[in-house]
Amino acid sequence: MWEYSDKVQEYFFNPKNAGTLEDASGVGEVGAIACGDALKLMIKVDPESERITDARFQTFGCGSAIASSSALTEIIIGKTLDEALKITNQDIADFLGGLPPEKMHCSVMGYEALRAAVANYRGEVWEDDHEEGALLCKCFGIDEGMIERAVRNNGLTSMEQVAHFTKATGSCGTCVEGVEAVLEKTNAEMVAEGLLDPAQAFVMGAVPVAPGRQQRKSPVAPPAPASSRMTTVQKIRVIEEVLEELRPALRNDGGDCELVDVEDNRVMVRMTGACVNCQLAAVTVQGIQGRLAERLGMPVRVIPVPAGK
Amino acid sequence: MKAVYLDNNATTRVDPAAVAAMLPFFTEQFGNASSMHAFGSEVGGAVLKGRRQLQALLGAQFDHEIVFTGGGTESDNTAILSALETQGARNEIVTSAVEHPAVLALCAWLEKSRGIKVHYIGVDARGRLDVEAYRKALSPRTAIASIMWANNETGTIFPVEMLAELAHEAGALFHTDAVQAVGKIPMNLKETAIDMLSLSGHKLHAPKGIGALYVRRGVRLRPLIRGGHQERGRRAGTENAPGIVALGVAAELAQQHINDENTRVRAMRDRLEQGLLQRIGNSFVAGDVENRLPNTANVAFEYIEGEAILLLMNKAGIAASSGSACTSGSLEPSHVLRAMKVPYTAAHGAIRFSFSRENTDEDVDHVLEVMPGIIARLREMSPFWDGKNAGQSGFAPTYA
Ligand SMILES: Cc1ncc(COP(=O)(O)O)c(C=O)c1O
Ligand code: FES
Numbered sequence: 001m002w003e004y005s006d007k008v009q010e011y012f013f014n015p016k017n018a019g020t021l022e023d024a025s026g027v028g029e030v031g032a033i034a035c036g037d038a039l040k041l042m043i044k045v046d047p048e049s050e051r052i053t054d055a056r057f058q059t060f061g062c063g064s065a066i067a068s069s070s071a072l073t074e075i076i077i078g079k080t081l082d083e084a085l086k087i088t089n090q091d092i093a094d095f096l097g098g099l100p101p102e103k104m105h106c107s108v109m110g111y112e113a114l115r116a117a118v119a120n121y122r123g124e125v126w127e128d129d130h131e132e133g134a135l136l137c138k139c140f141g142i143d144e145g146m147i148e149r150a151v152r153n154n155g156l157t158s159m160e161q162v163a164h165f166t167k168a169t170g171s172c173g174t175c176v177e178g179v180e181a182v183l184e185k186t187n188a189e190m191v192a193e194g195l196l197d198p199a200q201a202f203v204m205g206a207v208p209v210a211p212g213r214q215q216r217k218s219p220v221a222p223p224a225p226a227s228s229r230m231t232t233v234q235k236i237r238v239i240e241e242v243l244e245e246l247r248p249a250l251r252n253d254g255g256d257c258e259l260v261d262v263e264d265n266r267v268m269v270r271m272t273g274a275c276v277n278c279q280l281a282a283v284t285v286q287g288i289q290g291r292l293a294e295r296l297g298m299p300v301r302v303i304p305v306p307a308g309k
Numbered sequence: 310m311k312a313v314y315l316d317n318n319a320t321t322r323v324d325p326a327a328v329a330a331m332l333p334f335f336t337e338q339f340g341n342a343s344s345m346h347a348f349g350s351e352v353g354g355a356v357l358k359g360r361r362q363l364q365a366l367l368g369a370q371f372d373h374e375i376v377f378t379g380g381g382t383e384s385d386n387t388a389i390l391s392a393l394e395t396q397g398a399r400n401e402i403v404t405s406a407v408e409h410p411a412v413l414a415l416c417a418w419l420e421k422s423r424g425i426k427v428h429y430i431g432v433d434a435r436g437r438l439d440v441e442a443y444r445k446a447l448s449p450r451t452a453i454a455s456i457m458w459a460n461n462e463t464g465t466i467f468p469v470e471m472l473a474e475l476a477h478e479a480g481a482l483f484h485t486d487a488v489q490a491v492g493k494i495p496m497n498l499k500e501t502a503i504d505m506l507s508l509s510g511h512k513l514h515a516p517k518g519i520g521a522l523y524v525r526r527g528v529r530l531r532p533l534i535r536g537g538h539q540e541r542g543r544r545a546g547t548e549n550a551p552g553i554v555a556l557g558v559a560a561e562l563a564q565q566h567i568n569d570e571n572t573r574v575r576a577m578r579d580r581l582e583q584g585l586l587q588r589i590g591n592s593f594v595a596g597d598v599e600n601r602l603p604n605t606a607n608v609a610f611e612y613i614e615g616e617a618i619l620l621l622m623n624k625a626g627i628a629a630s631s632g633s634a635c636t637s638g639s640l641e642p643s644h645v646l647r648a649m650k651v652p653y654t655a656a657h658g659a660i661r662f663s664f665s666r667e668n669t670d671e672d673v674d675h676v677l678e679v680m681p682g683i684i685a686r687l688r689e690m691s692p693f694w695d696g697k698n699a700g701q702s703g704f705a706p707t708y709a
Contacts (some may be wrong), residue, residue, distance in 0.1 A: 012617070012620060013620075013621075015690070018689070018690045029692070033653055033657070036641075036642065036657050037614065058691060058692035058694065059690055060613065060657075060691045060692055062614050062615075062617055063616055063620045065617075066617060066690060105549065171641050195375040197515065245426075264521075290421050290424065
């Protein structure tokens with residue numbers, strides 16, 4: 001069981017402001033049932049003073065998600081919109097006496113819901129309401145802005161932290177590249193602004209060597225050719241061969257995988273069918289990567305590209 | 310408030326008789342079974358007795374077909390790794406997508422580090438294995454097929470006896486992770502084609518950290534743990550005599566109670582399940598209702614999340630578990646429910662109730678009394694529940 005603070009337990013077992021607000025002046029909705037947590041925040045705003053006079057929440061999620069939502073309503077009631085917008089997810093976590101690291105995304109959800117509700121009240125288009133394509137992490141419906149904000153507000157410098165705070169990359173893993181890029185870019189900006197020690201900034205790693213390459217070769221694999229001497233066409237042939245070998249296994253799981261492009265050591269594949277959202281997709285990508293590295297005799301990076309791109 | 314423990318698939322209480330039997334092996338009978346003197350031989354006799362008790366429960370032909378190990382995980386690892394070494398050029402594994410991590414994590418590692426090909430056979434919406442896919446995956450390259458006897462999350466039973474025969478037709482070994490099945494369903498291994506079987510003490514009222522691997526006579530075994538000659542060289546390390554004694558007693562008790570499991574325990578489980586479905590709308594059973602362990606009920610409640618349910622249940626004194634992402638620290642719900650394609654409206658709210666012979670009718674009454682309130686309370690807080698979607702689940706009829 002999680003180590004929840006007394007305050008988290010209090011706000012979970014006896015949540016304040018749970019329910020709906022009939023005459024809400026602003027509503028913010030974040031998350032989705034598929035992702036495992038979602039929050040609908042309703043606020044009532046006095047138009048004269050722009051003060052939040054009441055707030056209610058409805059939450060689908062775990063204990064800390066419900067507690068964070070309730071805490072958020074307690075924090076913002078009585079504040080003006082501008083004051084409320086200064087609140088970060090850390091304030092929510094602090095209010096609750098801390099959250100387990102893996103649960104920080106619950107506080108981020110509160111922070112995002114508040115921004116959405118205020119935008120809705122002000123008649124602005126909440127940037128979260130974008131088309132599919134703008135989402136960086138499709139599994140959890142997370143866009144670049146949200147990752148950037150979580151990184152800045154909380155001084156995140158590792159991919160693990162980003163997953164704890166936003167859940168991005170936590171499922172199929174196909175968004176790793178994109179999320180890494182945002183983390184790197186944001187950290188670099190923070191360094192430039194003097195907000196972050198350069199030594200701590202995240203820098204996208206060198207191409208990881210496929211694990212186990214030096215170990216026992218699979219007996220069916222031909223000796224690894226020196227890839228530098230391979231032409232792209234030769235490489236593609238080997239890659240197609242490997243994918244062909246793996247295809248029956250993927251089809252068994254109701255999915256498939258095709259080669260899209262090869263660029264130096266980057267192999268773009270398209271996962272289709274059940275593979276797209278399958279829990280094994282990340283494992284599959286790893287598996288394909290390992291197998292390719294072995295056969296090509298060089299480290300490669302397998303990058304799944306979204307279907308239809 | 311009386312505590313109601315319904316998480317027996319996670320672990321069980323050690324039976325007091327097993328505790329009583331093991332205690333002397335910490336005090337008076339502390340010898341090493343390998344020693345030449347009286348201290349040792351006493352213990353050697355006790356270990357043999359434990360082996361025979363377990364042999365009887367499994368219906369194994371010979372007592373030396375039982376190799377004691379440090380638990381279910383070690384047994385699973387030993388079986389699969391051994392097969393990769395003893396099966397010559399065969400180097401593929403056939404397993405299911407719903408195995409315990411003791412098998413799945415090992416397979417993932419073998420794929421990654423050794424380039425071993427692993428076939429993960431899927432299941433249907435009720436959790437039943439795709440036997441056709443299994444048949445097709447078996448080939449002259451298959452070293453071992455490893456399919457669990459019963460699933461720990463849903464209780465769904467796989468037809469392992471038939472699967473073992475199919476594996477043999479392809480010349481492959483067959484191993485089954487029977488950690489959840491042993492003691493709950495009768496077995497007679499000598500009449501099956503099963504080559505290896507893993508079990509774990511703490512799932513059948515014996516202590517944690519003791520288990521066994523059944524290895525049919527004639528099946529070659531490469532030890533996972535090398536060292537002394539204990540267990541005929543198949544598992545080195547001084548025998549865990551107290552654990553073995555307790556496991557032996559627990560095995561005997563399980564055999565005595567196996568009818569109880571399949572009558573009284575099953576009846577309690579069914580009453581709980583039916584009662585929940587009647588009292589709580591938009592809920593359904595996950596798993597193969599026709600072919601399940603008698604003690605397991607996995608009930609999915611739509612539009613709410615499992616951790617929140619468990620926290621409220623815990624407050625009401627009820628212990629159960631959930632495949633929800635939030636309880637495990639991962640961000641994804643259970644791989645078993647996902648393999649079954651349980652709709653996401655419900656996958657996060659699946660609760661596993663698992664009984665043992667120690668549960669009572671009062672336990673069921675208590676759960677039936679408090680669950681409706683817990684579910685209603687969380688649904689009231691859920692943005693996806695507005696009362697209008699009551700009964701709208703397209704999934705429920707599959708299980709009606
Ligand atoms: C199906 C199954 N296999 C293996 C194990 C692992 O057994 P142990 O805890 O003894 O290592 C468990 C229990 O967690 C299980 O349910
Ligand atoms: S897209 Fe981010 S985890 Fe799947």
